[in-house]
Amino acid sequence: MNANHDLHAHPTNKALLAVFWIYVLVPLAWGITNTLTQAMKLFH
Template structure:
């Protein structure tokens, strides 16, 4: 059995910044969509 190791270990700070870069606009879009949809039901 052999284990495969990454050639470059993942930098956890860069990974956290990447996920913030992805999730913040996504969360903003979901929030805006839901707030606009709620106007239809009032």
């Protein structure tokens, strides 16, 4: 019974992990893009 419960928990954990990384990486990528955009404006 316990092993069966663990099998059902894995997709949920992967989904939560994916959502977590999206929430971490999207703002990070946005910040890097904004920083590079500002840097390019300074050099032009």
